[in-house]
Amino acid sequence: xxxxxxxxxxxxxxxxxxxxxxxxxxxxxxxxxxxxxxxxxxxxxxxxxxxxxxxxxxxxxxxxxxxxxxxxxxxxxxxxxxxxxxxxxxxxxxxxxxxxxxxxxxxxxxxxxxxxxxxxxxxxxxxxxxxxxxxxxxxxxxxxxxxxxxxx
Amino acid sequence: xxxxxxxxxxxxxxxxxxxxxxxxxxxxxxxxxxxxxxxxxxxxxxxxxxxxxxxxxxxxxxxxxxxxxxxxxxxxxxxxxxxxxxxxxxxxxxxxxxxxxxxxxxxxxxxxxxxxxxxxxxxxxxxxxxxxxxxxxxxxxxxxxxxxxxxxxxxxxxxxxxxxxxxxxxxxxxxxxxxxxxx
Ligand code: FES
Ligand code: FES
Numbered sequence: 001x002x003x004x005x006x007x008x009x010x011x012x013x014x015x016x017x018x019x020x021x022x023x024x025x026x027x028x029x030x031x032x033x034x035x036x037x038x039x040x041x042x043x044x045x046x047x048x049x050x051x052x053x054x055x056x057x058x059x060x061x062x063x064x065x066x067x068x069x070x071x072x073x074x075x076x077x078x079x080x081x082x083x084x085x086x087x088x089x090x091x092x093x094x095x096x097x098x099x100x101x102x103x104x105x106x107x108x109x110x111x112x113x114x115x116x117x118x119x120x121x122x123x124x125x126x127x128x129x130x131x132x133x134x135x136x137x138x139x140x141x142x143x144x145x146x147x148x149x150x151x152x
Numbered sequence: 153x154x155x156x157x158x159x160x161x162x163x164x165x166x167x168x169x170x171x172x173x174x175x176x177x178x179x180x181x182x183x184x185x186x187x188x189x190x191x192x193x194x195x196x197x198x199x200x201x202x203x204x205x206x207x208x209x210x211x212x213x214x215x216x217x218x219x220x221x222x223x224x225x226x227x228x229x230x231x232x233x234x235x236x237x238x239x240x241x242x243x244x245x246x247x248x249x250x251x252x253x254x255x256x257x258x259x260x261x262x263x264x265x266x267x268x269x270x271x272x273x274x275x276x277x278x279x280x281x282x283x284x285x286x287x288x289x290x291x292x293x294x295x296x297x298x299x300x301x302x303x304x305x306x307x308x309x310x311x312x313x314x315x316x317x318x319x320x321x322x323x324x325x326x327x328x329x330x331x332x333x334x335x
Contacts, residue, residue, distance in 0.1 A: 018245075020245075041238075041249075053233065053235055053238065054233055054234065054238055056238055056239050059245045059250050060241060060245075061241065061245065064241055107233070111233050113233075114232045114233050125231035126231055126232070126234050128220050128221035128222075128234070129220040129222070
């Protein structure tokens with residue numbers, strides 16, 4: 001049994017110690033907004049915040065979570081910047097198929113919280129681990145710049 | 153110029169040529185046989201890929217640039233919001249696909265070992281202004297006990313390991329330290 005804090009709520013889950021956080025979120029807690037892409041930390045679709053840091057939940061064993069605060073896409077709009085990111089994603093129609101986008105939004109939110117006016121280079125460094133099969137990268141970049149320029 | 157002075161100059165020039173030749177040949181083998189086995193371990197990709205002189209780590213035995221444009225970052229732990237720990241856990245995970253060990257990070261640039269000759273690497277290794285202020289005994293402790301160093305011998309997946317076994321490395325390290333760290 002492990003007790004973890006997800007989106008401000010404590011949950012006790014019955015899971016083996018090596019079960020990845022991603023599958024605890026999706027199966028045990030039914031938080032299916034976080035997506036499975038590769039299971040090997042290669043694509044970023046499973047990105048959640050662990051104490052504010054974007055983390056690949058597909059490779060983080062539940063036993064490594066401890067007291068850290070997990071935040072997922074389901075709750076990111078409760079943060080000011082998270083909700084700006086989601087709104088701007090809608091305004092600019094950033095998603096195509098959408099599969100990678102919860103990971104993109106988690107990564108973009110963390111970037112903008114850390115850096116209110118990221119350069120293209122800052123965006124590359126922060127976002128290059130989040131792969132989009134649909135190639136929405138130009139719209140992601142545009143949305144991040146728009147938020148930084150107009151709202152931060 | 154008096155002839156004996158010219159001779160002196162000639163001697164200095166030729167001896168510095170000899171020293172230069174010695175430096176060049178030291179690219180191939182360490183001058184101290186006690187350092188040679190250590191050099192072979194420290195320049196193995198498992199060690200060198202994160203002891204880079206670049207602003208990014210490398211991966212694989214071919215030492216390609218780390219995928220996903222991973223960068224060194226100011227504190228050697230990656231970009232501010234794409235940290236090494238975004239993927240690297242305290243242990244190897246995903247059936248060994250993703251390597252991990254405690255305090256996963258690049259070595260600081262002062263400890264960059266890429267393209268150093270054995271004598272250069274030896275000097276950098278011992279230089280307390282570059283090595284985190286470690287004397288030989290502290291180096292021994294770090295290199296024989298640190299979990300991230302030890303990961304080099306349990307890298308997971310089908311990754312290769314350094315040419316010496318870990319116990320043989322510790323033995324070679326002991327001999328080198330006991331001899332005063334000859335380069
Ligand atoms: S599913 Fe985790 S990085 Fe791809
Ligand atoms: S929107 Fe389809 S994978 Fe990114």
